[in-house]
Amino acid sequence: MNEFQLIQHYFKQAALSFPNKNVIQSIGDDCAELDLLDNHTLHISIDTLVEDVHFPKHANPYDIAARALCVSLSDLAAAGASPIAFTLAITLPKIDADWLSEFSNGLAYIAQKFQCPLIGGDTTKGDALIITIQVHGQCPRGASLKRSGACVGHKVYVSDVLGEGAGALKQVLASPKNSEGLAQQYFYPLPKIEYGIGLRNKASSCLDVSDGLVQDLNHICTASQVGMNVYSENIPLSDLLIKTVGKEAGLQFALSGGDDYQLAYTAQNCDQGICIGEVVVGDQVLVDGAVPSAKGFQHF
Amino acid sequence: MNEFQLIQHYFKQAALSFPNKNVIQSIGDDCAELDLLDNHTLHISIDTLVEDVHFPKHANPYDIAARALCVSLSDLAAAGASPIAFTLAITLPKIDADWLSEFSNGLAYIAQKFQCPLIGGDTTKGDALIITIQVHGQCPRGASLKRSGACVGHKVYVSDVLGEGAGALKQVLASPKNSEGLAQQYFYPLPKIEYGIGLRNKASSCLDVSDGLVQDLNHICTASQVGMNVYSENIPLSDLLIKTVGKEAGLQFALSGGDDYQLAYTAQNCDQGICIGEVVVGDQVLVDGAVPSAKGFQHF
Numbered sequence: 001m002n003e004f005q006l007i008q009h010y011f012k013q014a015a016l017s018f019p020n021k022n023v024i025q026s027i028g029d030d031c032a033e034l035d036l037l038d039n040h041t042l043h044i045s046i047d048t049l050v051e052d053v054h055f056p057k058h059a060n061p062y063d064i065a066a067r068a069l070c071v072s073l074s075d076l077a078a079a080g081a082s083p084i085a086f087t088l089a090i091t092l093p094k095i096d097a098d099w100l101s102e103f104s105n106g107l108a109y110i111a112q113k114f115q116c117p118l119i120g121g122d123t124t125k126g127d128a129l130i131i132t133i134q135v136h137g138q139c140p141r142g143a144s145l146k147r148s149g150a151c152v153g154h155k156v157y158v159s160d161v162l163g164e165g166a167g168a169l170k171q172v173l174a175s176p177k178n179s180e181g182l183a184q185q186y187f188y189p190l191p192k193i194e195y196g197i198g199l200r201n202k203a204s205s206c207l208d209v210s211d212g213l214v215q216d217l218n219h220i221c222t223a224s225q226v227g228m229n230v231y232s233e234n235i236p237l238s239d240l241l242i243k244t245v246g247k248e249a250g251l252q253f254a255l256s257g258g259d260d261y262q263l264a265y266t267a268q269n270c271d272q273g274i275c276i277g278e279v280v281v282g283d284q285v286l287v288d289g290a291v292p293s294a295k296g297f298q299h300f
Numbered sequence: 301m302n303e304f305q306l307i308q309h310y311f312k313q314a315a316l317s318f319p320n321k322n323v324i325q326s327i328g329d330d331c332a333e334l335d336l337l338d339n340h341t342l343h344i345s346i347d348t349l350v351e352d353v354h355f356p357k358h359a360n361p362y363d364i365a366a367r368a369l370c371v372s373l374s375d376l377a378a379a380g381a382s383p384i385a386f387t388l389a390i391t392l393p394k395i396d397a398d399w400l401s402e403f404s405n406g407l408a409y410i411a412q413k414f415q416c417p418l419i420g421g422d423t424t425k426g427d428a429l430i431i432t433i434q435v436h437g438q439c440p441r442g443a444s445l446k447r448s449g450a451c452v453g454h455k456v457y458v459s460d461v462l463g464e465g466a467g468a469l470k471q472v473l474a475s476p477k478n479s480e481g482l483a484q485q486y487f488y489p490l491p492k493i494e495y496g497i498g499l500r501n502k503a504s505s506c507l508d509v510s511d512g513l514v515q516d517l518n519h520i521c522t523a524s525q526v527g528m529n530v531y532s533e534n535i536p537l538s539d540l541l542i543k544t545v546g547k548e549a550g551l552q553f554a555l556s557g558g559d560d561y562q563l564a565y566t567a568q569n570c571d572q573g574i575c576i577g578e579v580v581v582g583d584q585v586l587v588d589g590a591v592p593s594a595k596g597f598q599h600f
Contacts, residue, residue, distance in 0.1 A: 031437070032345070
């Protein structure tokens with residue numbers, strides 16, 4: 001099977017590379033072509049997942065694919081953008097028909113769920129499995145959410161429970177083919193697309209929690225030139241997480257573990273989400289009044 | 301140096317991540333944000349270059365970067381699109397300050413030449429150097445060039461001499477740090493952006509020659525449901541190529557070598573380029589009346 005047959009067979013399938021009103025040209029030409037809604041701007045984000053760094057190599061290819069697309073789409077959610085389409089650059093050690101079939105089915109599952117078809121890509125041969133996905137979304141001009149914009153006096157919110165992604169890691173590494181229980185949040189961190197759209201004109205700043213709450217909120221602090229007081233007792237943890245790792249470890253996973261893909265945002269007052277603190281004068285996040293010691297995920 | 305410092309230092313530099321009228325949000329948020337000109341559509345292409353597959357690992361990082369961005373931009377040229385901006389997902393074995401500095405300078409050289417700034421990306425750690433670039437361009441709605449559209453009776457053209465990229469490979473592998481002579485075409489295949497824009501409303505089909513002329517023209521044949529007669533005596537070869545490898549080997553490089561990044565296109569009659577044959581009834585490219593034996597570059 002050559003590259004063109006591989007693309008045709010696994011990636012150009014109708015369940016994955018389906019048409020939508022924004023796609024003029026999909027897989028099969030030198031460029032894909034997209035059209036935006038009137039008075040909308042384009043939002044893009046590119047993310048790479050490396051085997052045994054960002055996912056266990058021996059996990060189910062279906063789960064790996066789902067995770068890869070969810071993680072990328074989460075950046076669109078953070079911007080309040082609606083998905084249009086995605087591209088995939090995949091480096092493969094070899095062509096394994098079963099693996100590719102499952103992988104493309106996992107992509108298709110998330111692509112359909114969020115109406116975000118595959119419209120182009122590149123397949124290359126390399127020693128390790130590396131997955132790069134770029135997502136494309138649109139948002140009415142001026143309505144998108146950014147890291148800047150938080151103001152002193154605003155409150156700090158998160159969209160839902162934190163810590164499960166990191167809390168799942170032990171199980172995921174021990175049994176990479178098990179995507180149930182806590183591992184479901186690790187492999188299927190469903191992007192908060194509708195939630196993010198709901199925050200347009202409400203949130204003053206927003207991002208998705210990928211590297212740990214404190215490290216990520218510090219990005220808002222830097223971009224907005226503010227500080228934050230966060231109260232650990234307000235940080236939402238799931239019963240499953242507390243039952244599995246205990247409350248103390250669960251809180252640490254929430255503060256610095258990463259892999260949550262919930263939205264964290266600020267607003268003057270918001271009817272969505274869980275308030276965990278407030279924006280104050282300063283330049284960093286304090287948890288219960290102190291600089292937290294644990295760092296978030298370090299990429300190098 | 302952590303990921304954020306690396307991005308700040310090497311990739312957010314003014315020479316590389318410069319503003320332009322299409323960029324609303326560049327590096328530094330969950331998404332980059334782009335605005336298109338009125339009545340224009342977005343054209344995108346993503347390409348991955350793997351060390352020692354698509355470039356020699358020990359080449360100058362400046363040259364590697366230039367080649368990577370040129371190769372991606374070439375797809376915009378093939379669509380007749382104007383560059384807007386690009387994203388970079390780079391997997392690095394380690395952080396090497398000198399290497400990154402040269403690499404980002406090489407990107408900046410091409411980015412400025414084609415007014416296409418870096419607006420986002422991802423940096424990850426992996427065993428091999430892998431560079432994925434996605435380019436974004438715009439074109440007036442309906443004016444872009446595609447592989448489909450060639451009609452029987454049209455002529456087949458190429459933009460300039462072929463075979464130099466493949467002809468350079470021996471030198472490039474033997475002396476990867478030498479980017480002069482034939483190697484200049486290998487490392488600096490300057491995308492034919494203005495040329496592609498000039499073909500809007502003239503060419504009936506177009507692509508860039510990346511995998512060898514015959515294999516690539518066959519993509520036009522398939523997409524347009526036509527055949528082609530190409531005449532080897534019309535295929536333009538440079539004096540430098542002929543002097544270096546001889547005419548016969550030069551022709552083989554042109555037909556099946558790849559790495560040219562010239563445009564190949566069809567038109568009823570065109571005042572640009574070199575006519576090398578004609579579109580006929582059929583389903584594939586014939587060279588001097590016969591099916592050519594040599595295949596183009598195989599990705600797997």
